[in-house]
Amino acid sequence: MEQAEEKQGGTNEEEGAAAAGGGGGGGGGGRELGQKSGVKRRREEEEDEEETSPTKKLVSDHGEKVASHYNTLQEVGLVVRSQSRIFYMRNFNNWLKSVLIGEILDRVRGAGSRNVSVLDLGCGKGGDLLKWRRGGISHIVCADIAEVSVDQCRTRYEEMKRKSHSNEKIFSAQFIASDCSKEVLSERLDDPELMFDICSCQFVYHYSFESEQKADMMLRNACERLKPGGFFIGTTPDAYELVKRLEASDSLSFGNEVFKVSFQSKGSYPLFGCQYHFSLEGVVNVPEFLVYFPLFEHMAKRYNMRLVLKQRFSEFFEEKVKKENHRSLMMKMMALEPFPCEDGGQQATDNKEQYCHAEEHCSRPGVRPPVGTLSKSEWDATSIYLVFVFQKMS
Numbered sequence: 388m389e390q391a392e393e394k395q396g397g398t399n400e401e402e403g404a405a406a407a408g409g410g411g412g413g414g415g416g417g418r419e420l421g422q423k424s425g426v427k428r429r430r431e432e433e434e435d436e437e438e439t440s441p442t443k444k445l446v447s448d449h450g451e452k453v454a455s456h457y458n459t460l461q462e463v464g465l466v467v468r469s470q471s472r473i474f475y476m477r478n479f480n481n482w483l484k485s486v487l488i489g490e491i492l493d494r495v496r497g498a499g500s501r502n503v504s505v506l507d508l509g510c511g512k513g514g515d516l517l518k519w520r521r522g523g524i525s526h527i528v529c530a531d532i533a534e535v536s537v538d539q540c541r542t543r544y545e546e547m548k549r550k551s552h553s554n555e556k557i558f559s560a561q562f563i564a565s566d567c568s569k570e571v572l573s574e575r576l577d578d579p580e581l582m583f584d585i586c587s588c589q590f591v592y593h594y595s596f597e598s599e600q601k602a603d604m605m606l607r608n609a610c611e612r613l614k615p616g617g618f619f620i621g622t623t624p625d626a627y628e629l630v631k632r633l634e635a636s637d638s639l640s641f642g643n644e645v646f647k648v649s650f651q652s653k654g655s656y657p658l659f660g661c662q663y664h665f666s667l668e669g670v671v672n673v674p675e676f677l678v679y680f681p682l683f684e685h686m687a688k689r690y691n692m693r694l695v696l697k698q699r700f701s702e703f704f705e706e707k708v709k710k711e712n713h714r715s716l717m718m719k720m721m722a723l724e725p726f727p728c729e730d731g732g733q734q735a736t737d738n739k740e741q742y743c744h745a746e747e748h749c750s751r752p753g754v755r756p757p758v759g760t761l762s763k764s765e766w767d768a769t770s771i772y773l774v775f776v777f778q779k780m781s
């Protein structure tokens with residue numbers, strides 16, 4: 388599933404958009420913006436795997452399809468991205484990853500780790516590099532099946548290093564193009580002794596649920612080099628939610644104008660290889676597979692991993708947004724859309740029904756518009772996902 392990554396460079400957090408207040412949730416309500424938001428469609432730290440028209444290649448192996456798909460994604464500029472219908476949703480997903488990564492880094496540091504090493508499994512074009520930079524890590528290994536993405540990730544890293552201040556020590560990095568559901572990653576490490584504090588697998592793990600063998604290899608790569616007490620964190624679609632929506636649909640698909648999920652059948656869902664197609668903003672994507680979470684959790688035990696957190700995006704958001712620092716990051720990253728938009732501005736869509744929840748929220752006593760929200764369709768898309776955190780037992 389295509390998701391936003393962070394864009395490196397040009398980040399200026401001090402230009403925060405507006406202060407957050409109370410209020411309801413993303414698509415289910417509105418988050419108050421404390422001041423009239425004069426923000427242009429500017430992103431603070433973003434992303435991104437923006438997709439244009441991927442050239443389709445006839446390939447039999449799903450891994451090849453995935454690599455081919457991501458290799459042909461075009462990087463588009465800020466202007467194009469900021470005009471995207473899902474601009475805020477992408478920023479929202481990015482915010483969520485930032486919060487997750489930040490909190491895990493705090494835990495790792497709290498446990499006494501100084502030189503933090505990270506494995507970014509399915510790193511894409513390096514959209515999370517800036518988050519790791521902010522987190523002050525020492526070393527990263529970025530791995531992805533799509534060679535072109537890995538090259539872009541490396542270029543992004545080198546740019547970041549080149550542009551950094553002389554007094555800032557940027558983490559060291561290794562980049563590996565690999566099908567992490569087939570190949571043992573540890574054999575490719577420059578430092579064969581390297582152990583990780585964190586493995587981050589953002590919007591990736593579901594590709595491996597094609598077969599038990601692949602899911603297990605991905606898990607092995609995520610966990611076998613974790614230090615005792617280390618974390619395996621990630622984001623992936625919630626199979627329960629996908630199946631619930633499918634069962635509620637009178638066809639084999641569901642979605643809205645921003646996303647569509649299509650299955651081949653319903654009623655029976657194999658544990659592995661339960662394939663569906665996902666499209667975002669009209670671009671047909673590569674096949675993905677349901678991840679039956681209890682099975683995932685069970686498999687992780689083989690690697691001595693204990694589930695610490697599993698939360699739907701909606702729950703994670705509701706909890707984290709209560710904290711001032713997360714709220715202010717949310718504003719800086721433009722993770723919610725101001726509603727109503729300022730005079731002369733435009734909402735992400737002209738369809739007023741998309742903002743009924745925000746309108747209703749604004750009418751509540753004590754609420755001072757503008758509020759921060761996502762259009763209903765964007766919320767429906769992002770609320771498919773869940774966040775997970777596993778920890779390696781000692």
Ligand SMILES: C[S@@+](CC[C@H](N)C(=O)[O-])C[C@H]1O[C@@H](n2cnc3c(N)ncnc32)[C@H](O)[C@@H]1O
Nearest residue numbers: 388392457509511531532533566567568589594
């Ligand atoms: C939706 S993108 C997410 C990229 C990045 N983690 C992020 O959060 O922006 C999914 C990524 O998973 C990678 N991927 C899928 N299957 C993979 C595999 N078997 N091994 C390594 N990477 C894989 C894709 O190439 C793609 O870059």
